[in-house]
Amino acid sequence: MWGTTDTPTPGRGEVLIDVAATAVNRADLLQRQGHYPPPAGTSEVLGLECSGVISALGPGVHHWTIGQQVCALLAGGGYAEKVAVPATQVLPVPDGVDLHVAASLPEVASTVWSNMVDRSGLQHGQTALIHGGAGGIGSHAIQVAKALGARVAVTAGSADKLARCRELGADIAINYREEDFVARVQAETAAGADVILDNMGAKYLSRNIAALAPDGWLAIIGMQGGVTAELNLGQLMAKRGRITATGLRARPEAGAGGKAAIVTAVLENVWPMISDGRVLPVVHAEVPIAEAAQAHRLLDSGEVVGKVILRVQ
Ligand SMILES: NC(=O)c1ccc[n+]([C@@H]2O[C@H](COP(=O)([O-])OP(=O)(O)OC[C@H]3O[C@@H](n4cnc5c(N)ncnc54)[C@H](OP(=O)(O)O)[C@@H]3O)[C@@H](O)[C@H]2O)c1
Numbered sequence: 001m002w003g004t005t006d007t008p009t010p011g012r013g014e015v016l017i018d019v020a021a022t023a024v025n026r027a028d029l030l031q032r033q034g035h036y037p038p039p040a041g042t043s044e045v046l047g048l049e050c051s052g053v054i055s056a057l058g059p060g061v062h063h064w065t066i067g068q069q070v071c072a073l074l075a076g077g078g079y080a081e082k083v084a085v086p087a088t089q090v091l092p093v094p095d096g097v098d099l100h101v102a103a104s105l106p107e108v109a110s111t112v113w114s115n116m117v118d119r120s121g122l123q124h125g126q127t128a129l130i131h132g133g134a135g136g137i138g139s140h141a142i143q144v145a146k147a148l149g150a151r152v153a154v155t156a157g158s159a160d161k162l163a164r165c166r167e168l169g170a171d172i173a174i175n176y177r178e179e180d181f182v183a184r185v186q187a188e189t190a191a192g193a194d195v196i197l198d199n200m201g202a203k204y205l206s207r208n209i210a211a212l213a214p215d216g217w218l219a220i221i222g223m224q225g226g227v228t229a230e231l232n233l234g235q236l237m238a239k240r241g242r243i244t245a246t247g248l249r250a251r252p253e254a255g256a257g258g259k260a261a262i263v264t265a266v267l268e269n270v271w272p273m274i275s276d277g278r279v280l281p282v283v284h285a286e287v288p289i290a291e292a293a294q295a296h297r298l299l300d301s302g303e304v305v306g307k308v309i310l311r312v313q
Helices: 026-032 108-119 134-148 161-166 181-188 203-211 234-241 258-276 288-301
Strands: 016-021 050-055 069-073 082-086 090-092 129-132 151-156 173-174 193-198 213-218 242-245 282-290 307-310
Touching: 016 069, 050 108, 069 108, 069 151, 069 258, 069 282, 090 258, 108 134, 108 193, 108 213, 129 134, 129 161, 129 181, 134 151, 134 193, 134 258, 151 161, 151 181, 151 307, 161 173, 173 181, 181 203, 193 203, 203 213, 203 234, 203 288, 213 234, 282 288, 288 307
Parallel strands: 129 151, 129 193, 151 173, 193 213, 213 242, 282 307
Antiparallel strands: 016 050, 016 082, 016 307, 050 069, 069 090
16 A cells, blocks of 8 residues: 655654665565564565665765665665665665666665675685576576676576576576485585575475585575474584575664675675676666556555565656
8 A cells, every 4th residue: 555654754863865766675565464574663664775866964974965766674664755764784886787776775685785795704615505596596596606706506396587597697507496416416516505595494494404515504594484393413424514594674774784884795796796797786677666456456465576666666
């Protein structure tokens, strides 16, 4: 339901952005259905990322100027004409990227860098297994992993999506409907996957550990396959494996592991990859925000490769 509300006022350390575009995230679908309430004290309005133009500065903001084109990681509030956001969660629009398209980048870049690289330590020469390779997260993760010099295995549910993953750089393309990803990863690698970026959660827990290389890291970011599973500690111990499960939205702004630190790492590491073309935004569709309901149905249909952008202005 659309409505009119007061224009947000940027508080200390915040900027006000006149929103040009936002992008659809799977979390938006859950929030719309009442399954994913926003963290306390944040906007009830959907929208975890946006691009636009800075139109006001709160007290204490010195690094941004009014009129600057930016994109931002939000805790909510992106499906709107204006949003106030901590200045530490704002990024410049990367060189060569259209202002609207930039709205598709903050959430995927922050999630992928913090989980697959910062936390799990993916390095040159290692193997990454990226589940849901054609999704918003997956299509970005493939390119970042390749830019780091990793070998990339992906799962997806159709030949068309796997073909797109290969175009983005995937080396090993696994149709999870037709073959066992564990057997394929073991057959294609000496030891298994050093890092697994997982969107499935419970359903894949045991098989992910089986696909892990010794000293490997399973980074769970989604629970599309459920939240509860039995963990065989002997299986994990045999791999000397590590598992983390992290969410971006509820993290604090400041401190170790906070959003400000993640956004800084993204600016330093991912933005150069985008500016020099090693990592490209993958946009399935850009639609007016008045068609947000159709955009949600589109993401739910399973047809989307990459991101769906909602144009606000
Ligand atoms: N923790 C965090 O901070 C964070 C941040 C952002 C997103 N996420 C989560 O990360 C996940 C991916 O996000 P997204 O934006 O990429 O969503 P998305 O664009 O909707 O992609 C989801 C992907 O899941 C794939 N999938 C469905 N069933 C699968 C299966 N059995 N095995 C492997 N892949 C399967 C789909 O691929 P096919 O059509 O090929 O099946 C689809 O491409 C979501 O669960 C989202 O909520 C977490």
